Amino acid sequence: MSDLRERLVAAVGAAHVLDGTDDAARDLAHDEALAVGHGTPAHVVRPGSTAEVAAIVTAARETHTPLVARGAGTGLSGGANAPDGAVVVAFDRMTAIRTIDTTDHVAVVEPGVSLEQLDAAAREHGLTYPVRPGEQSASLGGTVATNAGGMHAVRYGVTRTHVVGLEAVLADGSVVRTGGRLAKISAGYDVTQLLTGSEGTLALVTEVTVRLQPHLPVRRTVLAPFRDLATTTAAVARVVGSGLAPALCEYLDDPTMNAICTAADLTLGIPDDVRAAADAYLLVELVGRREDRVEEDLTELGTLLTQRGAVDVYALPDGSARRLVAAREQTFWTIKARGADEIVDVVVPRSALAEFLARARAAGERHGSRVLGCGHLGDGNAHLAVFQPDDEALHATLHEVLAAGTALGGAVSGEHGVGRAKAGALAELGDPGALAVMRRIRAALDPDGLLNPGAGPP
């Protein structure tokens, strides 16, 4: 162990090697997952360059020490939770924005750069990085590793859609460069896409190249209560199919709507009779280059939603819209504050979302758990909070909810990743053939099993 420490100090300098029992190290040994434990790492190291990352990996390999990458620690699946004795590689010193290129429309950044920093830098050039999970402090390395989604995915796609090039250190300490500042590529297997979403189990990402999009300055938001989620889903299919290209398409159930409005001290002025009739709220944002067109589109959207069964349609004033979207982004903190015991982000075909939620609620009822939530309706991605203090009943509920999702053609995670929270569920519920492929790939690239053991695919 002291040999390990010496090697790590040689790699990154003593100032950047923390002992695992340090207070500072303790904070860096886990993410925000609610129901996943973590151990005490041997060390937390903070490399400043790719060469230092490679030296860390070599030191770990030679001492048979597991490695856990850590970005901003905002993950929700325990992917950054360190087992006892592991080395945590924290990327918070690698925060350079190397390039914002206005001809290629790409950014090249170090993995510790946050979404907020990147987007701000892009905005200076009239561009944007539109990947927007609820937490803008998330790092580029972490969002690449989990293939983060978020509200804008319905229009812009998820992280995967934007990642065009990577530099990464493999388990053998070698450095690979994949893709580039390229709009597309068809030159061998897409290693960029393989590493995206691999949660630190195949490589440590040391540089990220992502596509940027033109920033569209005009945004208008509507809120539409619906009697039930099946009607809401059908309406959303028409909105997406219309070509209106909404920038977000969220649903919230009534308790979640109440909870986030209370938490944000937000009054939307919806009449009581409408509230009483509503089982689901649909939040849609339109964006565009020009005020007049977005206004026109908003009218069209309102008509479409009314025809498709909305109880009412409210065009939100800019201030309320921003606050409501922000409150929606804070849902995790809100339900955590209210004592949620675990969250679920099952994705299903959009057409199956209402059925999935019915089954999830029924599963909750069977086990005396409360199941409520919201989600990225445009993507068929539910974010459910499960309230159940009893551990056994909690796990029984979770198991039935995840199984209901996969039975409907879905997957255990739409965007949070497998991490440690869903590794068992994936192994049980995933396609056996696809799991076998994952296993072979993992063994081929990390034969000693040192990269994030216990997280990700089996």
Next chain:
Amino acid sequence: MSDLRERLVAAVGAAHVLDGTDDAARDLAHDEALAVGHGTPAHVVRPGSTAEVAAIVTAARETHTPLVARGAGTGLSGGANAPDGAVVVAFDRMTAIRTIDTTDHVAVVEPGVSLEQLDAAAREHGLTYPVRPGEQSASLGGTVATNAGGMHAVRYGVTRTHVVGLEAVLADGSVVRTGGRLAKISAGYDVTQLLTGSEGTLALVTEVTVRLQPHLPVRRTVLAPFRDLATTTAAVARVVGSGLAPALCEYLDDPTMNAICTAADLTLGIPDDVRAAADAYLLVELVGRREDRVEEDLTELGTLLTQRGAVDVYALPDGSARRLVAAREQTFWTIKARGADEIVDVVVPRSALAEFLARARAAGERHGSRVLGCGHLGDGNAHLAVFQPDDEALHATLHEVLAAGTALGGAVSGEHGVGRAKAGALAELGDPGALAVMRRIRAALDPDGLLNPGAGPP
């Protein structure tokens, strides 16, 4: 060998096993690549189902026979060129469109379905499959295998962007199902994306699930001559950055413009002095839901191009626009008829395209080869024709052109794939680390090397 034939007959029925020396089989033993040879396969088999594909793979494995998948044979890299003694698996009987789903906005199809058939089926529901390589007879299986691009990629992305689920048979005969009718997924490695672009070297694709897009009915096209390609590229960066979201952004050099207009018997009425001044033609198409907006945007586009150095800007009447785009799609046949000896589809960062073309021309001059072409300027993807009857000089030219592309941060193929034509170049010019990863993956999934040996990554 007769044992192999018996097994294949048992798998698919005698009517669907051709002897490799049959005339019909000969036609199925290669694609459209210009400069890649092919052998005589032992047999061509035409499975009708996934189970039959699995039985073929098992028969091949047990007899150590290489397998080459074949879609429509429109590939341009020799990926479907059969080595002597191989079994060609032709997917032309698997042409069912299983689903066009108007809630999930996906299609589920068998691999032999053509782009034309899929798009026609989607159109009946107001949707479209926007992947449009020049050749609409290409199959879904083939386009997934090469990660085909085409003109619309600048707006809609390439095949990869659209593939959300696959069923495929691995080299061991097992069937895997990946992804699904899902807008996104973050549940383990993205095997869907790994198989997309793998050119039949990791698995045979037996079912494809792709995203569909709303069909936008209005389209307007402009043609703008420019004095040089660097100015054109800079202008295109502004067009893309503006949010006008063009549906195509092509450039053509003067000889290619002349050639396709002649071949299509098309007169565009561009004055001689403009032609004399023009070194590159830019073709941009705008699409939208509404006539009035697209007209307005067209005016904005015209102004922008003029400000950015266009010699002139012509809004093309609908008929001419359609014919010019069709003629552009036929470029391959045109330059083939004129005796082109090989083509190149190097992709580079958009900002490097002009420099790449200058270097490519210089390489041509050094070896007495003629190098001309057109390309997907929005994507930084050049389609060059090389005229050089002497084999040695041809290969020297090609090598320098591909090396120039990779030296500028590009790759040997933007969309046609590696196939057999560029396997050597990729092995030489690709990132050694990324190539090592590809090699390990290929060995892990096809340890006996039976899937398309000689094609794709090393």
